[in-house]
Amino acid sequence: MDPEILGLLMLVALGAGWVDAVVGGGGLVLLPALLVASPTSPLATLLGTNKLGSVFGTASAAVAYARRIKLEPRLVWPTAGLALVGSGLGALLATALTADVLKPVIMVVLAGVALMVYFRPGMGTTPDPRLRTRNRALAAVTLAGLVISCYDGLIGPGTGVFLIIAFTALLGMDFVAASASAKIVNTATNLGALVVFALGGHVLWGLGLALGVCTVTGAQIGSRMALKRGSGFVRAVLLIVVLALLARLGWDLFV
Incomplete structure (x- = not known):
């Protein structure tokens, strides 16, 4: 790979790490860049390389959040185990x-997410412990640990968004706490998918490790900004990322 292209990819990885740390969706930034930079590589190889770069940034953000936010081990760790x-x-x-057959369905879900966040400005701004029932917790673990994680292995971009919405809508978490929990689960989803891609020989290790250094840097910046600025900031970035995901999927389908 030409040094100029590699340098641009590393800058993109820095931005992807920031986006992923704040609200998720770093794959929306990094995966298209990989597709453009290496158009002759198999899709599975680019997905595997993206996972290698992403897992470092997500894990770094998870550690940064865990130092400041009190997590719920009985919720987070079973979900992360299922997510693997x-x-x-x-x-x-x-x-x-x-994955093309899934894209129209995902667009409908994302549109619903955007409408929910926009028309329910109070959602995720403050915690709502009344929603923390056993049935809702079981639903959140199943949705995040199996359904959303399977989507992450299959397609990827937007996983963090879906995890945050699952934790806020079902369990009444605020956006910052939901983002912290999502980073733990998202680290597990990245790792589980990476193992499968690596066993199949679908990882460019040198490139993925170089991108990983940049995603860690971006993740540290993003997690600190989210912790400092609070749920309102995370909500605004969430809306922007959801709309960008919709635009990207719409482009793939109709252009």
Whole structure:
């Protein structure tokens, strides 16, 4: 790869790490850049390389959040354990199936997310412990640990957004606490998918590790900004990322 292209990819990875740390969706930034930079590489190889670069940034952000935000171990760790399996299954599907059939469904879900966040300005701004029932916790663990994690292994971009919405809408977390929990789970989804891609020989290790250094830097900046500025800042970035995801998927489908 030409040094100029590698340098641009590393700058993109820095931005992806920032976006991923604040609200998720770093794959929206990094994966298209990889597709443009290496158009002859198999899709599974680019997905695996993206996971290698992403796992470092997500794990770094998870550590930064865990130092400042009190997590709920009985919720986060079972979800992360399921996510390892779910994302691995999604990665297996990614090596054999096309994800195009899922894109219209994802667009509908994202549009619903955007409307929910926009028309419910109070959602996620303050915690709502009344929603923390056993049935809702079970639903959140199942949704985040299996369904969303499988999507992450199969396609990827927007996983953090879906995790945050699951934790806020189902369990009444505020956006910062939800983002902190999402980073733990998202680290597990990245790791589970990475193992499957690596076993299949679908990882460019040198490139992925170089991108990982940049995502860690971006993640540290992003997590500190989110912790300092609070839920209102995370909500605003969330809306921007959701709209960008919609635009990207719409472009893929209709252009």
